[in-house]
Amino acid sequence: MPFVTRYLLNRAAYSLVAFWGVLTIVFVLLHVTGDPAALLAGELATPEVIHEIQHAYGLDQPLPLQYLHFLSQVARGDLGYSYRQSVPVVELVVGHIGATVELAFAALVVTVLIGLPLGVLAGSHRGSAVDAAAMLASLFGLSFPSFWLGLMLIIVFGVLLGWLPVSGYGGLSHLLMPAVVLGGFEAAQLSRLTRTALLEVLAQDYVRTARAKGLAGSVVLLKHALRNAALPMLTILGLAFGRMLGGAVVVETIFAWPGMGRLGVQAVIGRDFPVVQGTVIVGAAIFLAVNFAVDLAYGWVDPRLRAGAAHA
């Protein structure tokens, strides 16, 4: 078997095992530690009502049986029914996933547009004022919590200047602020990592050789340094994209963006367990899928992996 195939099979198996683990964690959290029936019925319910609910949702069966039932349901793509809205959870999640994907892509664009130039600028001017300023900016970016940055943008651009709508779903103008808030934090991370990766590559012999044979600084930077610094950047972008797809909880709530994160928060507040469970499972599945896609991209981008069979 070629090295790269073995590597990918390995990664696929890892993702599947991790997903099974996620299902188990979710099951333990929601079925073992809490009593869904009592929570659903509310504080004033009589024991009879609770018992009826338990029976209706199959919560009176032994836990191992419930666990197997739960696993087989998920395997068939069935995430149960919403307690509150009486629609399948899958339908709810599918209805909200589009907005989340849209926001995550926009935020990814923001991350790359801000984080990459900032990191390259800092890394290629190491120790200069530009470097210090860029790293200070990224430190601030890491320290501003998204919910605060979001509120400040709303005050400035929504309330004071009136340029952008403060919340809701719509065209590009609705997308801009949430995307900046969501992507800004990741941009700060990306810029720091880009700088570190670039500094490492710039210290390599082949970069000195490229300089010594008289290549222009920009050519060395773009063709030699950045291409070799691309791998760690790909990893961090993949992680960031997975996080933004799976957990844009806060940003979606501030801007009333009708995505999966907001669905999850509202479900927790409304004690709608199957929906909480569904958003966590789908969020984790997306995160694992994006990471697997990054692994695939590695196999394609990294010549060492492609040629690995000869050397491994």
Added chain:
Amino acid sequence: MDGLTLAFEPARPTRSGARGFLRRLTAGASGWIAAALLCLLFAAGFGASWVVPYNPASQDLGAALSPPSLAAVNGHVHPLGTDKLGRDVLSRLLIGLRVSLLVSFAVVPLSTALGVVIGILSGYAGGRTDLALMRVVDAQMAIPALLLMIAVVAALGPGLLQIIVVLVIAGWTAYARVIRSEVLALRQREFVAAATAVGARGGRVLARHVVPNVLPTVIVLATLQAPVVIVSEAALSFLGLGIQPPTPSLGQMLAEAQEVIWQAWWLPAIPGVMISLVVLVFNLMGDRVRDILDPRLRGVM
């Protein structure tokens, strides 16, 4: 002559111990500014009970939504203004800061202890125990942090104690993974083999050789976790899933400010500045501690 003096110079005493560490931590402008700010934040948070001008829960509807000013409104001075119920923002801010600091002081040691114990167990026991524990870590890390937290809140309900449990559950995995690999590396080292060879038992090897060697890593991870904990608590409280009224918290103040964002800019601005300041100071200190103790840990948290 340089080479000669260098060769015969007695070994310079390494700056070890707590005093040397503190000196390196506060070296340079950013070091002592961060350290001074940290002390100030601690003083403000933990001295809050003596400093706060008013009861943070007492309402004065006549003075509701007054902007920050040193002039008296309704007979009282509110330097940072009041919220929509006329509660003093400065008092709520300081008590909220104390809650944030207390939560991180509870969560960081607890998740450190849990993660270190599991990491050492996993790295030392190996085999199936290791495999099982690391699959749990992988699975948990596949769930985006905030989603995991809201799932735990869904199971436990909101509240101060619950929030601490939630954050400990969310926080231990990073320790477990790093400590496990440290322990695996340590087990290959000669001094551990030597200790075993002269007959030291597992417990003694752990206590005398393994634990002291993973300690710097643990300290670095803990200082990097503190700001993450503070932001997470604020985020959960902001979403209404964390600390519940009447206990004020910074995240909750932001959430309440959302309703009056059109009239009162200071209500969202002030607690946000406080959270950012706390996180910035912790990040600065965390970076320095990491660079001093263990530069390999860049980008772990």
